[in-house]
Amino acid sequence: xxxxxxxxxxxxxxxxxxxxxxxxxxxxxxxxxxVAHRPHMKSHKSxxxxxxxxxxxxxxxxxxxxSEAEAFADAGIKDILIAYSIVGEDKLRRxxxxxxxxxxxxxxxxxxxxxxxxxxxxxxxxxxxxxxxxDGGLHRGGRQPGEDTLAFARALRELPRIEIAGLMGxxxxxxxxxxxxxxxxxxxxxxxxxxxxxxxxxxAGIPVGIVSTGSSPAAIYSHELxxxxxxxxxxxxxxxxxxxxxxxxREEDCALRVIVTVVSVPLAGRATIDxxxxxxxxxxxxGREGYGIVVGQPGIRVSGLNExxxxxxxxxxxxxxxxxxxxxxxxxxSCVLPNLCDRVAGVRGGQLDEWIRIDARGCCY
Numbered sequence: 500x501x502x503x504x505x506x507x508x509x510x511x512x513x514x515x516x517x518x519x520x521x522x523x524x525x526x527x528x529x530x531x532x533x534v535a536h537r538p539h540m541k542s543h544k545s546x547x548x549x550x551x552x553x554x555x556x557x558x559x560x561x562x563x564x565x566s567e568a569e570a571f572a573d574a575g576i577k578d579i580l581i582a583y584s585i586v587g588e589d590k591l592r593r594x595x596x597x598x599x600x601x602x603x604x605x606x607x608x609x610x611x612x613x614x615x616x617x618x619x620x621x622x623x624x625x626x627x628x629x630x631x632x633x634d635g636g637l638h639r640g641g642r643q644p645g646e647d648t649l650a651f652a653r654a655l656r657e658l659p660r661i662e663i664a665g666l667m668g669x670x671x672x673x674x675x676x677x678x679x680x681x682x683x684x685x686x687x688x689x690x691x692x693x694x695x696x697x698x699x700x701x702x703a704g705i706p707v708g709i710v711s712t713g714s715s716p717a718a719i720y721s722h723e724l725x726x727x728x729x730x731x732x733x734x735x736x737x738x739x740x741x742x743x744x745x746x747x748x749r750e751e752d753c754a755l756r757v758i759v760t761v762v763s764v765p766l767a768g769r770a771t772i773d774x775x776x777x778x779x780x781x782x783x784x785x786g787r788e789g790y791g792i793v794v795g796q797p798g799i800r801v802s803g804l805n806e807x808x809x810x811x812x813x814x815x816x817x818x819x820x821x822x823x824x825x826x827x828x829x830x831x832x833s834c835v836l837p838n839l840c841d842r843v844a845g846v847r848g849g850q851l852d853e854w855i856r857i858d859a860r861g862c863c864y
Contacts, residue, residue: 620660744786
């Protein structure tokens with residue numbers, strides 16, 4: 500019988516047993532470490548999956564965009580961290596409306612952004628809770644750890660209707676690590692920098708209730724996050740070929756997959772599937788070559804992608820593929836795929852169990 504014959508390919512699926520196992524394992528790990536979890540929604544953008552994470556003990560959710568926050572608030576999830584500076588009067592007016600109906604935390608790393616947040620607080624009469632963003636080494640945003648953050652916090656404290664709730668950092672350079680020693684050292688640096696800055700502010704009389712850091716690798720090594728109060732892991736819910744390449748996941752931990760059909764076998768040892776960059780993403784994997792994992796068939800390599808075609812290479816003496824065969828692929832970067840879909844198939848035991856709506860799909864502003 501054809502693999503998931505009731506689904507038209509290419510079909511993005513979530514193995515719910517695996518995803519729920521990942522959610523439960525992360526929740527238990529963080530409970531043991533005494534670190535709260537505010538998972539990032541970028542990986543799935545789905546209220547149905549967010550509710551599973553909240554039921555497992557998450558204290559709220561994290562989003563990257565104002566439009567995502569609106570979508571999740573519309574779905575009834577109201578405790579939201581927007582981990583992105585809100586800049587521009589159009590967005591501030593929308594933030595104001597959302598601030599009136601949800602429990603928000605926002606971030607700031609400039610007085611220009613902070614003054615806009617202060618104006619929102621003044622218009623609503625409701626203080627805006629702010630995490631000061633710390634530059635974790637990628638230099639994509641944030642104040643520098645230490646004195647620069649302290650100076651900003653002192654200026655921020657003078658703005659009306661602003662409540663400094665704590666600090667937030669993203670130490671994305673952790674993805675350059677490849678072994679336990681490297682991850683451990685990176686997480687220790689992450690925690691040390693965040694805690695040193697938090698103590699500097701506290702010593703100046705500025706309360707720091709939240710010390711928020713994260714990434715899935717940091718959350719996995721959360722026993723090294725002493726002093727950090729919460730993490731914002733996202734990718735862990737699905738994992739992907741990058742996680743396998745980094746050594747933080749196994750193929751069997753990867754919950755988000757794509758069912759594809761072989762549509763051509765032009766040469767011995769070559770085959771073409773009906774999924775390209777518009778389904779699988781052209782992102783490269785950390786620590787791996789190719790464009791995904793063919794589940795259970797390590798001898799088949801996803802060597803390239805066009806928009807609607809994927810190219811497979813294999814030893815024709817060891818592997819045989821024919822037109823019409825179905826395969827199951829783990830993508831390089833799972834966070835991209837749900838945003839390309841209105842819904843994904845939630846499966847259990849090889850059968851369709853439910854359709855999962857991607858509530859914040861296409862939220863681009």
